[in-house]
Amino acid sequence: MRAIVIYATCEGQTERIAKRCADVMRRAGVATDTYDVTRNDVAELAVESFDAVMLGSSLHYAEHDPRIAWCIREHRQQLASIPTAFFSVSLGIISEHAKDRAEAEWLADEFLHDQSFNPTRRACFAGALRYSKYGWLKKRLMRWIAEKSGSKTVTTQDYEYTDWNAVNAFATDFTALLIGNTTERLQSTLAS
Incomplete structure (x- = not known):
């Protein structure tokens, strides 16, 4: 089982969250790489080399990073056939106003809807x-x-x-899904 966490960061908090998720997955036995689309060419990304993909983007001025949108569109078929996760990072998620929190959630959902992407797991985290x-x-x-x-x-x-306990829980939940899928595949192979 190989996984990758693909992320877009501005000031570094999304990167910290992505790396924490990858670390949680690695410690559970899932070989996990990270890829920053803000520093690397997205066209060089070989998503088909991975069994699972997690994507993360910061939310700035009500927009997620277009390079993450490009990754989703470019690899739509592959992403539809494997376990996926998406996380959005914004300050709106911790606003004292319920309307702002709801808008941060809605913007994440709207981004996924616009990309016709339905990840297996989704979360919104506060940034910095x-x-x-x-x-x-x-x-x-x-x-x-x-x-x-x-x-x-x-x-x-x-x-x-950032609520690091929530980040750990999200990564742990996704990892459990991956390990469960691997176990099911192994059992299916052994039964044949």
């Missing part, structure tokens, strides 16, 4: 405010968004909101 990595304009914009949603607004500090 990396004020130290933002330029002047983005820092002001993110401060305004944070203030509106009830998050931290001191721009001289960074804030991490």
